[in-house]
Amino acid sequence: MMGSSWNWMRRMRRRRRKTSKGDIITLADSLPKSLARPWPPLALPLPWDFPLLPTHSTPTSNTRGRICFVTLDGHLLKNYALSTDFTMDALAIFSEFKTAHLPIQSVLSRFTVEQGMPPTSNPWVIKNIVKEVLKSWPLKSANTAKPAEFVEALRGVLMGVAMRLKTTPLKMAHTVTTYDGKSLLQFLTNKHQMIKALEMTWKSLPKEEHGKLIKEYVGVALDILSPATGLPHCGTVQEMDKIVSSELKMVDGVEGGVLNRKEFKKVMVEVVGRIMNELERNPVSVSSDVVITKSIVFPTQEDNSEQRNH
Incomplete structure (x- = not known):
């Protein structure tokens, strides 16, 4: 079950919405179009477009180095x-x-x-x-x-x-992104924003008939929180997927397989904390390289004359 939810999140797409106050991140931004609507038996309407965190206060998702332009000769x-x-x-x-x-x-x-x-x-x-x-x-x-x-x-x-x-020679745009847990520490220490983000995430998730959350949705909740925690979305960084999957195994021990609101918040904080500790011990660096120019060999006059002859 946890695996299927995690695979589902790999297909998540994000959308942005502009307002007069600038770009804001909403919970709907983190959901695919097919699921950006209320799930039964939740009551209508659901606040899919309320702000999760303003862009300017969203923690940086990582330590990103400057883009370096390198010529490989x-x-x-x-x-x-x-x-x-x-x-x-x-x-x-x-x-x-x-x-x-x-x-x-x-x-x-x-x-x-x-x-x-x-x-x-x-x-x-x-x-x-x-x-x-x-x-x-x-x-x-x-x-x-x-x-x-x-x-x-x-x-x-x-x-x-x-x-x-x-x-x-090839000219490259090269940058290194490091996930070192700093954005998670910022998320955990900003109590007001953390509680607000967790509360909104709780409201957005489907519940079972008694109003509790099935444990398999903890992974979905963590991915919804990506803009706030600074974690990459599931499926974008393989090394991070392994760490997150490993730490989510703690949810398997949840008694009864469901969580109430208080238990959900406690589990989410613990999972985020465990991921933060792992990244502090073993940061994950991901390099990104793009070929932006490459030399082009133009045909000589002799080549052109040979082509005409043929």
């Missing part, structure tokens, strides 16, 4: 490939490459823009750089690969990527 990647840091990283990857039979393209995704590697999730990078370089990948079978062979083969791939970047 192969120099940084070449230096990394020749360093001892690369050797250690490659040896760490080797065991997983051999036991899990990882494709080499997945191995390359382990390297980052900070190391000079363009994002292998970008279709242009895959087509014009990665696939071309991997044509010379020497290891045909992971079972027979030796650690030293793997390291040198992988080094050769990175050097090949560096050579292509030298002739075709």
Whole structure:
């Protein structure tokens, strides 16, 4: 049940509504169109459009670094490939490459823009750089690969990527977002806003016939609170999904499987607190890379004349 509710939230879409006072975040913003209406047997009307938190007072969802514009010309990647840091990283990857039979393209995704590697999730990078370089990948079978062979083969791939970047530099927009629990601490310490947000969330959720909340909706409630807590919506950051899912397991022990209003608020505060403690111990950083420009090779006059002849 908890899993199905969590999967449902992955499909949630958000909408914004403008007023004369500016943008405000409402509970309806966090619900999909199909569910942005009262559930029976709740009474009509329900306050779907009351403010959850004004935009200006919503805590930042994370520690977001500045957007850096980086030109990858192969120099940084070449230096990394020749360093001892690369050797250690490659040896760490080797065991997983051999036991899990990882494709080499997945191995390359382990390297980052900070190391000079363009994002292998970008279709242009895959087509014009990665696939071309991997044509010379020497290891045909992971079972027979030796650690030293793997390291040198992988080094050769990175050097090949560096050579292509030298002739075709890529300009990247790069930023790192860190979830470190600070926004959750802000949510918990601002008692007035916290109680207000929890109360509105309680009113918005469907109840069973005795007016209590089924425990499986705690995950839905947590996702509705995302604008206030600073947590990403379910399904947007895989590492955060794992942490949230782990902490939501505490709800399985709820007696009777239902919560009244007071119990709901207590459980929500405890869940948020547990997530905050985990992020303080182990912050989650997510990098975002976008290729904003790439060199274009225009045909020469000789190429044009050859095309006309054909």
